[in-house]
Amino acid sequence: MFSNILIWFVIVPVIMMAGLALCGNDNMKAIRGVMVTGSTALLAMAIYLVVAFLEMRSAGNTDEMLFTGSWIWYAPLNIHLAVGVDGISVLMLLLSAVIVFAGTFASWKISPLPKNFFLWFALLSTGVFGFFISIDMFTMFMFYEVALIPMYLLIGVWGTGRKEYSAMKLTLMLMGGSAFLMLGLLGIYWHSAPEGGTLTWNILEISHNAAVDPSWQRLLFCFTFVGFGVLGAMFPFHTWSPDGHACAPTAVSMLHAGVLMKLGGYGCFRIAIFLLPQAANELAWIFIILTGISVVYGAFSACVQTDLKYINAYSSVSHCGMVLFAILMLNTTAMTGAILQMLSHGLMTALFFALIGMIYGRTHTRDIRQMGGLMQIMPYLGVCYMIAGFASLGLPGLSGFVAEMTIFFGAFQDADLFHRIFVIAATTSIVITAVYILRVVGKLVLGPVVDEHHRQLTDASWWERFSTVTLIVCLAGIGFFPNWINETIQQSFEPIVNVLNQAI
Amino acid sequence: MDLEMLWYLVPSVIMFCAGVFGFITRKNTIALLLSLELMLNAADLNFVVFNRYLFPGSMEGMVFTLFAIAIAAAETAIAIAIIINIYRAVGNSDITSAQKMKF
Amino acid sequence: MDITLPILILAIPFAMFLILGIGGVKMPRKLAGSIGILANGALLACCYTVAFTYFFSGDPLFIIDGVRQQYQVFDVTWLAFTDRLVVNIGFLLDPICAMMLVVISTISFMVHLYSWGYMEHEPGFQRYYAFLALFTFSMLGLVVATNIFQMYIFWELVGVSSFLLIGFFYKLPSAVSASKKAFIVTRFADLFMLIGILVLSYYVAQTPADGPLGGASAFNFLMLNSHPTNVLASTLGATFMGGSVLTWAMILIFVGGMGKSAMLPLHIWLPDAMEGPTPVSALIHAATMVVAGVYLVARFFPMYCIVPDSLTFITVVGAITAFYAAVVACAQIDIKRVLAFSTISQIAFMMVSLGCAYDQPIEGVHYSGLGYMAGMFHLFTHAMFKALLFLGAGALIHAVHSNDYTKMGGLRKYMPITHWTFLIGCLAIAGIPPFSGFFSKDEMLTAMYNRDIIWGVWMTIVAGLTAFYMFRIYYLIFWWEENPEYKHDGHKPHDAPWQMSLPLIILAAVSCVAGFIPFGEFVTFNGEPYHIHLEGWVAGTSITVAVLAIALATVMYAKKNPLPSKMRQAMPGLWMAAHKRFYWDEIYMFVTHKIIFGGICRAIAWFDRHIIDGTMDALAAVTNFCSVKIKSFQSGNVQAYVAWYLLGALLLGAITWICLL
Amino acid sequence: MDYSQFGAMLPELIILGLFVIVLCADVFTKDGSAKRFLTPMTTVLFLLATVAIWLIPSSGEEVFGGMYVDSQACKAMKAILNVGAFIVLLQAAEWVESDDMKFRRGEFYELLLATLFGMYLMISARHFLLFIIGLECASLPLAAMVAFNKKHYESHEAAIKYILTAVFSSAILLMGLSFVYAFSGGSLYFNDIAASIAGTEINGLLIAAVAFVIAGIGFKLSLVPFHLWTADVYQGAPTAITAYLSVISKGAAAFAFFVIFAQVFGSLYSEVWEWMMYAVIIATITVGNLFAMRQKNMKRFMAFSSVSQAGYIMLGVMTEQALGLGSMMFYIFVYIVSNLAAFAVISSIENKTGKVSMDDYDGLHKSNPRLSFVMTLAMFSLAGIPPFAGFFSKILIFTSVTASDSMALYMLVLVALINTIISLYYYLLVVKAIWINPGEAKVERFESNRCDRVALVLCTLGIVFFGLVPYIYEYCLDAARLLN
DSSP states (O other): OTTSHHHHHHHHHHHHHHHHHHSOTTOHHHHHHHHHHHHHHHHHHHHHHHHHHHHHHHTTOOOSSEEEEEEEEEGGGTEEEEEEEOHHHHHHHHHHHHHHHHHHHHTTTOOSOHHHHHHHHHHHHHHHHHHHHBOBHHHHHHHHHHHHTHHHHHHHHHOOSSHHHHHHHHHHHHHHHHHHHHHHHHHHHHTSSOTTSOOOOBHHHHHHHOOOOHHHHHHHHHHHHHHHHHHTTOTTSOTHHHHHHHHSOHHHHHHIIIIIHHHHHHHIIIIIIHHOHHHHHHHHHHHHHHHHHHHHHHHHHHHTOOBHHHHHHHHHHHHHHHHHHHHHTOSHHHHHHHHHHHHHHHHHHHHHHHHHHHHHHHHSOOBGGGOOOHHHHOHHHHHHHHHHHHHHTTOTTSHHHHHHHHHHHHHHTOSOHHHHHHHHHHHHHHHHHHHHHHHHIIIIISSOOSOGGGGGOOOOOHHHHHHHHHHHHHHHHHHHOOHHHHHHHHHHHHHHHHHHHHHO | OOHHHHHHHHHHHHHHHHHHHHHHHOOBHHHHHHHHHHHHHHHHHHHHHHHHHTOTTOOHHHHHHHHHHHHHHHHHHHHHHHHHHHHHHHSSOBGGGSOOSOO | OOSHHHHHHHHHHHHHHHHHHHHGGGSOHHHHHHHHHHHHHHHHHHHHHHHHHHHHSOOTTTEETTEEOOEEEEEEEEEESSSSOEEEEEEEEOHHHHHHHHHHHHHHHHHHHHHHHHTTTSTTHHHHHHHHHHHHHHHHHHHTOSBHHHHHHHHHHHHHHHHHHHTTSTTSHHHHHHHHHHHHHHHHHHHHHHHHHHHHHHHHHHSOTTSTTTTSOTTBHHHHHHOHHHHHHHTTTOEETTEEHHHHHHHHHHHHHHHHTTOTTSOTHHHHGGGSOHHHHHIIIIISGGGHHHHHHHHTHHHHHHSHHHHHHHHHHHHHHHHHHHHHHTTOSBHHHHHHHHHHHHHHHHHHHHHTOOSSOOTTOSOTTHHHHHHHHHHHHHHHHHHHHHHHHHHHHHHHSOSBGGGOOOGGGTOHHHHHHHHHHHHHHHTOTTSHHHHHHHHHHHHHHHHOHHHHHHHHHHHHHHHHHHHHHHHHHHSBOOOGGGGSSTTOOOOOOHHHHHHHHHHHHHHHHGGGSOHHHHOOSSSOOOOOOOOHHHHHHHHHHHHHHHHHHHHHHSBOOSHHHHHHHHSHHHHHHHHTGGGHHHHHHIIIIIIIIIIIIHHHHHIIIIIIHHHHHHHHHHHHHHHHHGGGGSOSOHHHHHHHHHHHHHHHHHHHHHHHO | OOGGGGGGGHHHHHHHHHHHHHHHHHHTSOSSGGGGGHHHHHHHHHHHHHHHHHHSOOOOOEEGGGTEEOOHHHHHHHHHHHHHHHHHHHHHHHHHHSGGGTTTHHHHHHHHHHHHHHHHHHHHBOBHHHHHHHHHHHHHHHHHHHTTOTTOHHHHHHHHHHHHHHHHHHHHHHHHHHHHHHTTTTOOBHHHHHHHHHTSOOOHHHHHHHHHHHHHHHHHHTOTTSOHHHHHHHHHSOHHHHHHIIIIIHHHHHHHHHHIIIIISGGGIIIIIHHHHHHHHHHHHHHHHHHHHHOOBHHHHHHHHHHHHHHHHHHGGGSOSHHHHHHHHHHHHHHHHHHHHHHHHHHHHHHHHOOOBGGGGTTHHHHOHHHHHHHHHHHHHHHTOTTSHHHHHHHHHHHHHTTSOOHHHHHHHHHHHHHHHHHHHHHHHHHIIIIISOSSOSSOOOOOOHHHHHHHHHHHHHHHHHHHSTHHHHHHHHHHHTOO
């Protein structure tokens, strides 16, 4: 069991938690030591995994999932701890590792209760990693919820503003989503095998069995898609996102917008679409409408916000809407774009939230009306903010462009006019995005200094630079050399799209 | 159904209803206990009647009734003890005085 | 062909961007500047070598039987959406590309050199050079694009470098808002371009890989341009609002070009873009980036020809814009704005010229592709003299510290080099022989007359207006009346340092001789050489019109006189409207701020906070309300408890019983 | 009569033996300091008893003509309850040792053992007479225990409410049983009744019988609307008793409920009590949640929380298979450790400072980080958050309910799931008070005594490992397969 590298993605955070538990309450050195060691180890593992994965693929291994392992857990219900990765999960693991790594540095000086903060932070990452490595619905769901609940404390204790309200709202809405999700999963389980077969939670087996009959599929598809959609900030279930992000501490916003919201999108195709292909073909249009609205609606909402975090939260609504939108197009290219968008949005939003946290830490305000001309005061942060902005509005050379274009071109290949009209509607978001991004950049970074007191503020410290540079390098890396990622993802979508095509 | 059995069952129902009515309307806890006894006895009566008319061959109902009576006695004893406690604490044995905890 | 040079052409500026952008802050100015200029010199050498190799080597890769070939030096996969939708990054060498390489590298080098002097004392000097390098990189990438998607990528990149450079003086709110405006307007146009590409590639990608279009990427220019009829066939039967889908696609793609090339109604960003440093205006907003739209049309020329409606659309847009911009240019005070509108007008000229060209022989027309050649020729000459004019304006601004011609006047004595070079520029743009503008404009007008006399006449009028407004500012700057402030010692204007004067002189020299280049030998729509010959009556008309316009300007503006103000008072409405650029900005402000921002965005934000969010809060509130409402069940009265108890039991039974009945 | 039949009743005999030992020790020692030994002695003996019950194998015999069954399921349930009771004893130790209790230590243990004995009978009973005896034996001493805090008025009020409702409920239950008797063919053995009912046409009396039996046992489980006594009694009773009431007594009743409804009324499921249970379960979960939302007194809060949890436990009844019973037993076990963890914290804070209001928990993590940690885990577990045991128990019981293809059951689960959101809300309120609410800690720092610590550790281990380690569930499920 322990020879499987994937398991270690869960074990390492657990060891981190154990290590933290042993640290003294305010022994910052030890706490940071544990976190930095742990997150570096995770990052190294993720990079190793990507390399190893690509090697195995290039060596001609065409299994759906690699590094698989399955260990019986709850035998009576055939629940396994089943792990395995395809190209998508590998990349998501890498993304998570990068963001955990950057998040660790972004919360270098967290207070109060640094130890507890990192404990919950590590628990959150356990959930995230566990989710991406699982191919068993039960463990997947378990890790999904493990990732959700620490948010309550992380926001509630270390947040700012209306943190109690927001934390509660976020937790309850996400749990509401997972209530639907759980029911959907139960339904899938009980229909996972043909009459007389062994029921299973294993995604691959369920998909091979293809035993869920269509009338059930429709219901379960709605349940699972809505369930994951809530976390994917799908209109109209997105309102936890602005409040939640606005109040969360930096690293939590990073991790939440950067990785956790991706759980939604990931689950949507891995479970809702892959396991319920007929319903996906039939009912995708409903959710295309909703997510199409998300895309444009989030962008428009972001245009008039004045709180930096609200702007980014709404922008996330728009971008994550794009992810779900692309997934629902049910073709390889668009879905590939969705994953690229997840990666891109993950890195970019993490960068945004890191920067906002750093700016807020200095100016103690997030209201763009009370700040201005930060480029003159903290040029490093200003430049980073602009880079993040450019990534967000889809500048070629950064990841956002690649993702959006893949989505648009993929989605537009759909023969159905309805789809193409919605694609065109969604493309308008790139202009609106430019509007709100430039509005912020113009007010916040450029222009004259608004508050003279800000002139005394300092630029980024080394850990802040470290955190941001990591993210920017990743953003630019994807932006410049997208094709290997693209191919990796496309390969991984083939089985899913095959299933979909067979189900028509 | 046997008409004769009904003659015995109707009083049982009346007893039960009277017990419920008494329990809900009376103020004194002792009276409440009396009402409860009525209800219990109604049930006992049922057992006896059913046993006598429906299953004359066996004695289960009768035995059950005996046990039920014993249990009722035990219940009453404990209840009385508690009522005395209440009486000591508040100076009367009205059920209305035991309404501090609510909502 | 060796791919080293083409790769260097892209790599040098990009490397400069990274080096200066990341390390620039730590570098001394001198070092940064010299690195920038040296690198640009190397780039210049590379570009020239490539262009000259292309035109003169006679290599069969480039020329076969006297017909110039399009040659993909390299074309590597960057991103593969599907088998047919593959984005490549490559280097397509063909006449227009080679020509653009020359233009871009020349102007870029001039501007680099010029900026050494002009920007010397500005903070962020290193950053400036980094941005210039980024721009040069993007622009070169755009012109060498092998496919429409690569073009789109670099299209966006030039947009962003333009944004960065316009907003270079980022402390000024006006610069920031101008840069924002430029970016958003062009982005808006790019949206249409994107949709156009989406539509086009959708149909092309539907064709079978073994079909007439082959299995190449659906974006590829060579493939599309060499089989336009097959592309048309792939969209057969697909119509949208009466037009064929391909027409729509090509028009949509052109809208992107309208944005970059500042065609009406997407022109509003260009005048504001003058907030940027003047050399930037010379490079980006006069010579190179703004002609991207023209370049796009030229690049896709066979595709546009296959759907003639789109060419007509281009012509109409160009004609209206040309006239509009010329009129507005007559009523501007800021010399850079005048030049900006002049640029718009001249680019529109090229657009009309392209719109009037055709790739099939037309009856009664000597050479149907003349408009194409002429447009490209004008692009070339215009780049030189417009850069010259802008750089001259920069020298003036450098000397006077104002953009406003009212602060100038009688400068010819103080700044002779600037004066003479500026005059050459004005003569060139006005179309006076033997300066370069004359030759290219003459060819364009000939093409327009060939196509339809209306366009010829219309554009001749525009040419006259051009001569008028150029000499209007020429006189107002250099003649009119000397600004009394110059008498004071500290304010005495003087010519710029050599780094600035040298480019002026070089460009002036080029403007003098560029007209004699046998341009048709190099650039034509199909690669076959064409011998330029002047159409006598067209040349005569245009010279006459130009001279008359110059004469009028001389009368009105050479010496201080009340005539201009009288004319202004005679037509206050027209003057005001022209001065205010026919209120386009106000209309845009109204639409964006009042309707989109105030109407849509605010409404949506309100809806989100109060309706959507309100619903979620209401769910909580309702739960809470229920919780409070039912609390009386727990009354504390044990009698009530048992009543509910019994009632519950009875209800359970009763309801089940009723249901079973 | 074959006295060897008593051999099958070994768990009961052990408890009875313990009862006798404690009684003798209590009666035959002098009052005064001498009785200090009672607590450690009972605790240790009880621990031994618990271990013994876990270890002795069940014979699977039916004795006394089938009145009593010594099956694996019954034994497992008893063992689970014993673990709970042991933790309750540990928690109670400090309170029992207090001066107030000086002369009543023995009584407390005796009463507790008596109720446990009653519950054992309830679990193993396959005859209504034995069931009633067990029920009353479990129920009546509790009234005395509720009234144990002589100096607190609330204790008396709670006791009177409890005893009156309890008697009322047994009247209802007896009434219901008398109706059942009418259809029983003259025997009160479960099997006989089931056989007899299966052939009967459904009529009003039978429906009333079922409704009354649900109501009668529903009292012990505090199902809505038979729950109204719960909050007041939980609030007034000594905390240890509250803990005991909320888990042990509920667990035994739930098991008995399952047995009766699966065995006696099994044939009536779809016609009669399926829909009754829908109504009762939905009402129980929802009303419990709605009331819990507003509570400030921790014990009252836990009361409503336990009402709502009872609804989830009852979900196990909705599936007639071993899967349902196994999941239910597992749920009960997890519920026991989670709830007792919460009560351990509540009682140790109450014993040290006398504070039971949720407001007093503000900033608790500053003064008592360990207690805060356990309380947080307990709340998460109760709310069903992974990786804590509560998550597993919830999802497993939902899994068992959805085993049939019935859409109605899916909807029932959906309602239950939506209710988990409300429950999460109020559990998080406690977490919020502990971790988030600003201000200095209102409870000063203190050291819990040894027994409390052991209880806390046991509960924490349970919360963390019961879910992650599948053996507990498998044990329950294997046991559940051997119900008779």
